[in-house]
Amino acid sequence: MQWPSIPINEKERLAALREYDILDSEAERDFDEITLLASEICHAQISMVTLIDSDRQWFKTGCDIPLKDIPRKLSFCSHAINFPNDPMVVTDMRKDERFADHPFVTGEPHVVFYVGIPLTTSGGYAIGTLCVVDSKPNSISESQIRSLKMLANQVIQLLELRKANIRLNKLKDALEARNEELQQFAYVVSHDIKSPLASIVLTSEMLRENFGEEIDEGNDQLLKVLNRASFKIKSLVDGILTYYRAEMALNDGAETFQLNPFLLSIAEMLNAEQSAEITYPVDGVRIHMNKIAFEQIMVNLIQNALKYNDKENPKVVISFSEDDAHYFFSVTDNGKGIAPKEQEKIFELFTTLGIRDRFGTKGTGIGLSTVKRLVEKMGGKVMVKSTPDEGSEFSFSIKKEDKLTGK
Numbered sequence: 001m002q003w004p005s006i007p008i009n010e011k012e013r014l015a016a017l018r019e020y021d022i023l024d025s026e027a028e029r030d031f032d033e034i035t036l037l038a039s040e041i042c043h044a045q046i047s048m049v050t051l052i053d054s055d056r057q058w059f060k061t062g063c064d065i066p067l068k069d070i071p072r073k074l075s076f077c078s079h080a081i082n083f084p085n086d087p088m089v090v091t092d093m094r095k096d097e098r099f100a101d102h103p104f105v106t107g108e109p110h111v112v113f114y115v116g117i118p119l120t121t122s123g124g125y126a127i128g129t130l131c132v133v134d135s136k137p138n139s140i141s142e143s144q145i146r147s148l149k150m151l152a153n154q155v156i157q158l159l160e161l162r163k164a165n166i167r168l169n170k171l172k173d174a175l176e177a178r179n180e181e182l183q184q185f186a187y188v189v190s191h192d193i194k195s196p197l198a199s200i201v202l203t204s205e206m207l208r209e210n211f212g213e214e215i216d217e218g219n220d221q222l223l224k225v226l227n228r229a230s231f232k233i234k235s236l237v238d239g240i241l242t243y244y245r246a247e248m249a250l251n252d253g254a255e256t257f258q259l260n261p262f263l264l265s266i267a268e269m270l271n272a273e274q275s276a277e278i279t280y281p282v283d284g285v286r287i288h289m290n291k292i293a294f295e296q297i298m299v300n301l302i303q304n305a306l307k308y309n310d311k312e313n314p315k316v317v318i319s320f321s322e323d324d325a326h327y328f329f330s331v332t333d334n335g336k337g338i339a340p341k342e343q344e345k346i347f348e349l350f351t352t353l354g355i356r357d358r359f360g361t362k363g364t365g366i367g368l369s370t371v372k373r374l375v376e377k378m379g380g381k382v383m384v385k386s387t388p389d390e391g392s393e394f395s396f397s398i399k400k401e402d403k404l405t406g407k
Helices: 010-018 029-043 144-213 217-246 247-254 259-270 291-307 367-377
Strands: 046-052 055-064 069-071 089-090 113-120 124-132 255-258 276-281 288-289 315-322 326-332 382-387 391-399
Touching: 010 124, 029 046, 029 055, 029 113, 029 144, 029 382, 113 144, 124 144, 144 217, 144 291, 255 259, 259 291, 259 315, 288 291, 291 315, 291 391, 367 382, 367 391
Parallel strands: 276 315
Antiparallel strands: 046 055, 046 124, 055 069, 089 113, 113 124, 255 288, 315 326, 326 391, 382 391
8 A cells, every 4th residue: 555645835735724724614515515416426426525634634524424534644635635736536446556455445435436636725735635436446537527626616615715704703803802992992081081171171160150250351261262172072072982882882783663752852852952843754653773873873963953053943854764675764954054065074084064053162073974884884874965054964774674683
């Protein structure tokens, strides 16, 4: 019996094999179907997908194979991988000096016929074979060889897909870990900023209260500037936290709730001091979605519709419709409007138009970016139509989730 030689690129070959993380994995239907088809093409008893490890041949799949692995030195496929681009065909093992006294030829399973198509990666490394064996002599045509090569290529494509999924999962895990670190960083920084901000606001109010009559007009203006700046920073910090926590809301899952009472509770909270006329959708509508994420979207849009409304009689219209796949919403106001050239910018993080709201405060450029981020994560799109001095319409869609699967 002739022992199989070790490929000259063995170190690199093993490294390529281990990138697929396939050894000792569970059975998979796609691989099973390939080996079944290989047996039918060759009219043979057994076909296998084998992978050659450092000291063993492991069977990913095979027809009627009771073993999970065998020693590499007893592996026929260890001979085949030394020729990465050529099939190894032995029509009768009993007449081949390399295998005539092999224990698998002279004893169980009495292998006589063998065809091994190397599983060769794009880097040129033969990591195993798609092989076909039988207990009687056989021959194989060029057409059958071509078919087996195509099946071997399909095995490689499955392995490449597996490797791509491994990389994506690692990247996903790394991004999630980085996002958690970023959220924690944002929380710590915001806490460290908000504490002194509260002290500044409290101190300025105490100064005004204790020395109100003695403070001249110039210093009174300075205190007002200090207060506005403090509240501006507080709004910015709160906005950053909301932005980075937005996706966490999506982890809470979907629920079914009535639309109008939900919108009414948001509008009453935001409209307490403005007395705007707000129109709601037809009553009785029930929707199924992530309630917390939807609340963040509507709070930002309704709040903007109220804050940036310069009309004597502010009006906000909330509309709703749906089809089989999506919910559709819009928030329309009769406020200041947005110039066409500015409409694409408003969804960019930290981008503001420099416009002051009804209370003289400039925006942070976080709210609409949060809206866009959440809407897109929920399978929808957000758009704006606006005419300066006439008002704006923000419309968005949200993909419906299956109530049973949550997808």
